[in-house]
Amino acid sequence: MHSLEPELRSLHAEGVIDDATAARALVRDRGQVFSLHTELRVTLYAGVLLVMAGVGIVLARNLERIGPIAIVLAVALVAVACAIPAVRAKLAGRALTVTSDYLLLLAVLLGSANLAYAERQFTLLGPWWSWHLLLLAVVHAAVAYAFGSPLVLAASLTALAGWFGVGGTLGDALQFSYTSPELGARALVCAAVIAAWRYVDRRTRPDTRFSDVFDHFATNLAFWGTITWCLEWPWLAAGLPLLAALSYASVLRGLNAGREAFLVYGVGYAAIGLCAAVLPRIHGITPSLGFALVVVSVAAATLWQLRRRLRAPVP
Amino acid sequence: MSRWRPTPAEERWLEVVSALGAALPRDALVTRTGGWRSTGLLARVALFVLGFVAAALLFGILGLGNRINLLVAGLIAVLVAEWLTVRKRLHASGIEEGLGVAGFLLIGAWITTLIPPGADLLGAPPHTLVLVAAAGAAGFRRLNSLVTTCAAILFVHWVGSTTVAHSLDQAIGRGVTALALGCALAALALALGARAFRRPSHDRMLDWLVITLPIAAYAQHATWNFVAGGIVDVAAPSGRLATSVLLLALGTALLVAGLRRRRHAPLLGFMGCVACLAVELRLNTALATETWLVLCGLAALFTGVALARYLRQPRNGLTSAALTDRDDPLDLLQTAGAALLAQRTAQDLSSPEPTFTPGGGRFGGGGASGSY
Numbered sequence: 001m002h003s004l005e006p007e008l009r010s011l012h013a014e015g016v017i018d019d020a021t022a023a024r025a026l027v028r029d030r031g032q033v034f035s036l037h038t039e040l041r042v043t044l045y046a047g048v049l050l051v052m053a054g055v056g057i058v059l060a061r062n063l064e065r066i067g068p069i070a071i072v073l074a075v076a077l078v079a080v081a082c083a084i085p086a087v088r089a090k091l092a093g094r095a096l097t098v099t100s101d102y103l104l105l106l107a108v109l110l111g112s113a114n115l116a117y118a119e120r121q122f123t124l125l126g127p128w129w130s131w132h133l134l135l136l137a138v139v140h141a142a143v144a145y146a147f148g149s150p151l152v153l154a155a156s157l158t159a160l161a162g163w164f165g166v167g168g169t170l171g172d173a174l175q176f177s178y179t180s181p182e183l184g185a186r187a188l189v190c191a192a193v194i195a196a197w198r199y200v201d202r203r204t205r206p207d208t209r210f211s212d213v214f215d216h217f218a219t220n221l222a223f224w225g226t227i228t229w230c231l232e233w234p235w236l237a238a239g240l241p242l243l244a245a246l247s248y249a250s251v252l253r254g255l256n257a258g259r260e261a262f263l264v265y266g267v268g269y270a271a272i273g274l275c276a277a278v279l280p281r282i283h284g285i286t287p288s289l290g291f292a293l294v295v296v297s298v299a300a301a302t303l304w305q306l307r308r309r310l311r312a313p314v315p
Numbered sequence: 316m317s318r319w320r321p322t323p324a325e326e327r328w329l330e331v332v333s334a335l336g337a338a339l340p341r342d343a344l345v346t347r348t349g350g351w352r353s354t355g356l357l358a359r360v361a362l363f364v365l366g367f368v369a370a371a372l373l374f375g376i377l378g379l380g381n382r383i384n385l386l387v388a389g390l391i392a393v394l395v396a397e398w399l400t401v402r403k404r405l406h407a408s409g410i411e412e413g414l415g416v417a418g419f420l421l422i423g424a425w426i427t428t429l430i431p432p433g434a435d436l437l438g439a440p441p442h443t444l445v446l447v448a449a450a451g452a453a454g455f456r457r458l459n460s461l462v463t464t465c466a467a468i469l470f471v472h473w474v475g476s477t478t479v480a481h482s483l484d485q486a487i488g489r490g491v492t493a494l495a496l497g498c499a500l501a502a503l504a505l506a507l508g509a510r511a512f513r514r515p516s517h518d519r520m521l522d523w524l525v526i527t528l529p530i531a532a533y534a535q536h537a538t539w540n541f542v543a544g545g546i547v548d549v550a551a552p553s554g555r556l557a558t559s560v561l562l563l564a565l566g567t568a569l570l571v572a573g574l575r576r577r578r579h580a581p582l583l584g585f586m587g588c589v590a591c592l593a594v595e596l597r598l599n600t601a602l603a604t605e606t607w608l609v610l611c612g613l614a615a616l617f618t619g620v621a622l623a624r625y626l627r628q629p630r631n632g633l634t635s636a637a638l639t640d641r642d643d644p645l646d647l648l649q650t651a652g653a654a655l656l657a658q659r660t661a662q663d664l665s666s667p668e669p670t671f672t673p674g675g676g677r678f679g680g681g682g683a684s685g686s687y
Contacts, residue, residue: 001508001576002515007331011339021338028638029334031577036626037637038645039582044619045652046590050612052656057605085620098635099623103616109656140657154650155657162658213650260355261647268361286376293372300365300410307358 004029037098044102052109059117068121075114082107086147096147105151108143112136112159133163150213157194157217164190166221180228181235187225188242194218215253219262222246223269230277243273251306263306271299318401320458323513325349329406330515351406356644359409366396366413374421382428389421407458416453416462423449438478447473458516464523468531471497475535488554490536495557497532498565501525505572505581522580529565530587533558537594559595562588577632 005026012022027033059071066074085100086107096104118124119132140156143149166187198214226246229239247270254262274295282288321329328347332339354362374388396415405411426449427442434441447470454463474480475493483492504524512518536558566588573581597607626635 001510001578002327002330002512002518004327004331004334004515007327011331016340016343017335017338021335025335025338032632033629033634033638034577034632035634035636035638036582036622037635038579039586040619040623040635041645041649042583042586043615043622045649047612047615047619049652049656050608050615052612052659054605054608054610054612056659057608061605097623099620102619105653105656106616112657150650151653154653158654158657212646216647216650217654260357264357264361271365289372289375293369293376296365296369296372300362300369303358303362303365304354304408304410307354308352310355 040098041102044099048102048106048109051106052113055110055113059113068117072114072118072121075110075117079107079110079114082110086149090147096149101149101151104143104147104149105155108140108152108155111139112155130163133159137163144210148209150209153210153213154217157213160193161187161190161217161221164193166190166224180231184225184228184235184239187221187228191218191222191225194221216261219246219250219253219265223250223265223273227269227273227276230273231280236277239273240277243270243277255306255309258310260307260310263303263310267299267303267306271295319397320400320456321349321351321406325351326406326458326514326516329353349404351404352408353406354408357647359407359412362409363413363416364409366410366415367417368413370414370417370421382425385421385425385428389418389423389425392418392421394418412457412459412462415457416450416459419449419453419456420446436477438481439473439476443469443473443476454520458514458520460516460519460523463520464527467500467524467528471500471528471532472535484554487557491554491557491561494532494536495561497528497535498561501528501584502565502568504528505568505584508572508578508580509576522578525569525580525584526587529562529584530591533562533591533594537598555595555599559592559599562591562595566592574633 008017008022008025008029011017012019017025055075059075082103086096086104089096089100115132115136119129123129125131137156137160140152140159144153144156164186165183194214195218198211198218201208201210201214223243223246226239226243229235230243231239247266250262250266250269254260254266275292278291279288282291325348328344328349329351332344332348333353353359370388370392373391374384377384377388392414396411396418399405399411399414423446427445430441430445436444447466450462450466450469454460454466471493474496475490480492484490501524504521508518508521508525566585569581569585569588573579573585593607593611596602597604600607602610623635626633629636
């Protein structure tokens, strides 16, 4: 165990840091105040993950034994029970704690699983089943706004992306099939919708906590869509300029807001997109690898320089 | 002042800059940090990947077919990393770490080509040990706890594959030797963690061992069980008992040390041990998988709720509240995790297989699936 107390005292004595900063830092360094917030989040996330995995198997395996109506009712009941702490906090005018936030997420996910199960069993909307995802996105968004939960908003945006037919990973966007450009277009439209939603949210609620969630979703979806366009001609003609514009916007956002993640997005996705666009058109392994090496080297140098310009201090 | 890496004093000042963040005036400590330059966590990860990929690409350009190119590419990567360190004074900035680690591994891979085919050390191929040594050397050179931890995990894996370990396993249960070694190394790291180190990076190396070794060694042990063709009835009862006792003893020690020292690493290691014990419970009982999952999940949720309520008001300095509102990479992970959970549910909706289909419809509107 190391202690930084001598260094902190020295900084305080020289007047580099004020009394309050020094006191806070010393208390934390000595362990006089110790937060279990991280451990709590990990535990709660693991709990939600395990329960959802278990419920998924229950829904798949125990249909005959229990019956679909009973399953739907039981899961709905558990979902409502999970939402109680959040409802109580809301009624008392308190902000959500980390616990009630995760329980609310569990409630929402149970609701989703229940809806999926009910749709499978009863085909409530028949051939219009895919609209359930939009319905879920709307319901989750309503819950997120009612309780001020960024976690539930993430679930809502995921459902929205699912309704647009966009998977949750870059690998989904990079699938080499004839539907790729269309998939890219859908991802871009979805990103535009989320960006518009963010704009309205920001305008109507200046103290919103949702902007970060919107930003991450919109940025990733936009880049995935653009990279998908970079794979095929003639979409490439639009994909490359769009990639440049998005990278510029992302880096600008990172520099202005002091957010390192957006610098990484801007530089990283630009490198991936450039390689995706150019490498299939270079013949021979050595020139291909040489081009990739140049791109990687330039990306690393650019990211390093940009990170140095961030407001958040680094050594 | 060293040209090759920060002195312990400089590294401590670097740690102060990192801990105080925006509370510290920019460039206030440039002289005390020896002019060493670093970067943030996300950029460091990205730069590490880019450096590693660059070294791999270099090897590809030189030619995959010739063994000597492993050495040439490795030396070039290491030299570039050293140049970045000495000339540009980069420390823990990712790029020189990625290049350095990849360089050491390429050199290690070249050394393995010199080993005669069929050579063995204690009944296991020595190639892995060479790579362990290369990764360990790179980790110590770069003071990188992730790389030293990977080397330690690989070492435990190698020990588990030796004939000595197999002989012991026959007596005490399959995979228990490697698990015992992993737990012993974690316990040793825990004990060493009580000492006052000058370099914060040495503390971090021990912390990572404490967090990862029990769960990594157990994962190897669990793989043994699955590979051998069953989940429940593979390990001998004595092996199962030894596993449970080891995890229980280590977990208890980690919990006590974590609470006493007020350190996150032992507590996270304790949580890993609890997760392993939960898997053992599944292996040793006839619980249905879904029952086990739901019970474990509920136990985790109840524990979380109880802990949060108990520590709502700080008790003896312990609190469940966040101590800082600084930008936390865990927030990004949390958002990604929530999206991942939601995506699984959304996937259920994306490919319905109704038990009866009144309309017989396959695909409706919304453009939802990406395939027609």
